Amino acid sequence: MSALLDGDLSGASRMAGVELTEYFxxxxxRWLWQFRLDQMAxxxxxxxxxxxxxxVGDKGLVVGHTGFHGPPDEAGMVEIGYSVAPDFRRQGYARSTLVELLRRAAAEPAVTTVRAAISPGNVASLATVSGFGFVEVGxxxxxxxxxxxxxxxxARRFTRRAHDEDSPGR
Known part of the structure; x- marks a missing residue:
C-alpha cells in the first residue's frame, strides 16, 4: 500500500505478486491505502x-480490491468493502467477490454478522447484495x-453447509 501511495505501480505489483492496474x-x-495503513499502524x-x-483465474487477473473495514467488533459484526475496476464491471466480479467475503466471514468463529453500507445511488452494489439475504437495518x-x-x-448463513442447503439467491 505504501508503494501505491507513492505511485509506484510496478513496485506494488512486484510485491503483490500480480499485475495491478492503474485503478490502484x-x-x-490512494485515500483508501492511506486510511488502511493508518489503521494497521x-x-x-x-x-x-x-x-x-x-x-480472478489462473492468470491472476486483478479486477479490483476487497476486504473488511476491520476485525469483528465486540458484537461480532464485520463490514465488507469491495470495488471493481471500471473495465471489469457488469461481468459478475462484484458478486463473486461478495461470495468470497461472506464465506471468509462465516469461517471466522468471532464473526456473527456481516454488514454492507451502500450509497442509495449505487444501484449496482444495491443489486449485488440483494440476492444474499441482507436486510436494511438503517x-x-x-x-x-x-x-x-x-x-x-x-454470517452463519454462509458456512459451507448452510451454503449447500440454502445458497445465496434462493
Missing part, C-alpha cells in the same frame, strides 16, 4: 482483515461517501 493508484484508491493485528486485491453518514444505507446478514 487513482486518487480514491494503530493495531498491526488488524492487517489480516484489511483490503487486498481481487484476483442508515449512516460516511464522511467520505455521504449517506449510506446499512444492510446486515447473519
Amino acid at each position: 493508484v487513482t486518487d480514491r484508491a 494503530a493495531d498491526p493485528g488488524h492487517a489480516r482483515w484489511m483490503v487486498r486485491q481481487a484476483v 442508515e449512516q453518514w460516511d464522511e467520505e461517501d455521504g449517506l449510506e444505507l446499512v444492510f446486515e446478514v447473519p
